[in-house]
Amino acid sequence: MRTDDAAASPSAGRTPRTDALRNRQLLLTVAARAFAEQGTGVSTAEIAQRAGIAKGTVFRHFPTKEDLIAAIMGEIIDDLVAAASRLSQAADPAAAVLEFMTYGIERLASNRGLCEVVGRPSLQQASVRAGIEHLCEVVEALADRARLQGAVREDITGVDIVLLLAGVHQTAAPVAQARPELWRRYLALVFDGIRARDALPLPCPLERLDFTGAGQVSTGGNDPH
Amino acid sequence: MRTDDAAASPSAGRTPRTDALRNRQLLLTVAARAFAEQGTGVSTAEIAQRAGIAKGTVFRHFPTKEDLIAAIMGEIIDDLVAAASRLSQAADPAAAVLEFMTYGIERLASNRGLCEVVGRPSLQQASVRAGIEHLCEVVEALADRARLQGAVREDITGVDIVLLLAGVHQTAAPVAQARPELWRRYLALVFDGIRARDALPLPCPLERLDFTGAGQVSTGGNDPH
DNA sequence: CACAAACATGACCAAGCAGTCATTTTCAGC
DNA sequence: GCTGAAAATGACTGCTTGGTCATGTTTGTG
The missing domain is CATH 1.10.357.10 (Tetracycline Repressor, domain 2)
Structure with a gap:
């Protein structure tokens, strides 16, 4: 279902090197575990360390931390x-x-x-x-x-x-x-x-809605993280 | 219900100065609004600016940001x-x-x-x-x-x-x-x-519990803000 | 083996943060 | 108005973070 699962650069014609593929997989595994355990607040530095790779390598595979998440x-x-x-x-x-x-x-x-x-x-x-x-x-x-x-x-x-x-x-x-x-x-x-079958219909009927936008009532701009 | 609402220092015998009291009230009002709008991630610097006071004054009234929150x-x-x-x-x-x-x-x-x-x-x-x-x-x-x-x-x-x-x-x-x-x-x-009256009893009966501890399943140490 | 492209590295950068402190300003009692 | 103490100030520190980049290393190919 995911679209570009193997290539970091957008639809680059080349097939990536095997060591790059291995590092990417390792990174994904380790980061998934780190995010699961500590939340998305873990630093890229810590993820890199836990994976035994350099921080720069993380950003080579995923241009931003958000992309990795x-x-x-x-x-x-x-x-x-x-x-x-x-x-x-x-x-x-x-x-x-x-x-x-x-x-x-x-x-x-x-x-x-x-x-x-x-x-x-x-x-x-x-x-x-x-x-x-x-x-x-x-x-x-x-x-x-x-x-x-x-x-x-x-x-x-x-x-x-x-x-x-x-x-x-x-x-x-x-x-x-x-x-x-x-x-x-x-x-x-x-x-x-x-x-519950004998209950009254629920208020606020729900047909279509989009998930766009913030989950909170008012957004002052910056999002702490 | 709150205990020490007026004095910043712990049970200081003196009655605080009127300007300090006014600033404290202003700070509380502005910070409450800022936290409500932007979450607890707002910086103390921004709160101070919005209140028209210096950052140091914030920490005079509340030794840490957590205390203010x-x-x-x-x-x-x-x-x-x-x-x-x-x-x-x-x-x-x-x-x-x-x-x-x-x-x-x-x-x-x-x-x-x-x-x-x-x-x-x-x-x-x-x-x-x-x-x-x-x-x-x-x-x-x-x-x-x-x-x-x-x-x-x-x-x-x-x-x-x-x-x-x-x-x-x-x-x-x-x-x-x-x-x-x-x-x-x-x-x-x-x-x-x-x-619902005719329903089966709920599983996991709930008598006493304490709220101590993290809300998430595992805590790796650092807590992102 | 040689060689160019892909990849990895880690020192480095700018930004943002909570919290500090020497200095200056303001208040309250005389 | 004087004066000492309380309070306000804002530049400063130390730390962490996401992200960059010149340099060095690995890989596959001819």
């Missing part, structure tokens, strides 16, 4: 897309929705950097936003099937499911240290709300 | 405590719970810095954590009354309500720019889940 987060989002795609053909759509949400929350819970990126659209690269929108589309198919079978409310959309997935994780995050499994409690509660 | 967030949390306290005597406990959650979400939605602080316990000062724990206790009274009247599930606690409040806000936050009122949708959904 986007590449890694893009892969994770693609993985979520694949999971949703597979589950959208499952026999029991309601169970499939629950399983998708569970899977997504587990990914978030074990990846601090992913949380930061999905939670703050203002620091998302365009490619990441596109990936999330794509994810929403695929999850929409999941939601469609569940809706047809009457397994979820009539007005639940794919975007709802994606937002609630992240929301459930963040609900339990403040006490994740003390209670690492607490998200299951809120997932059960929210899933109950998703299913 | 804690003072401001403490006030907001105290305000939430007051709201919960008032509502815990309302006639309709279920409506009171909903009103408290609505009020809290509105505060979060209009204060970027508050979101950052409540969402990341690792960068909370002890006083702020104490304030949040106190808030949970007061909300517990709200929950108790609602439970007694059968207005909410048997197993819903005050901590649940506080966590869900923040969680609902963060659920809608990624698209807050495009849909500023979307949180009402998820609040309705979650409140439905809170009320």
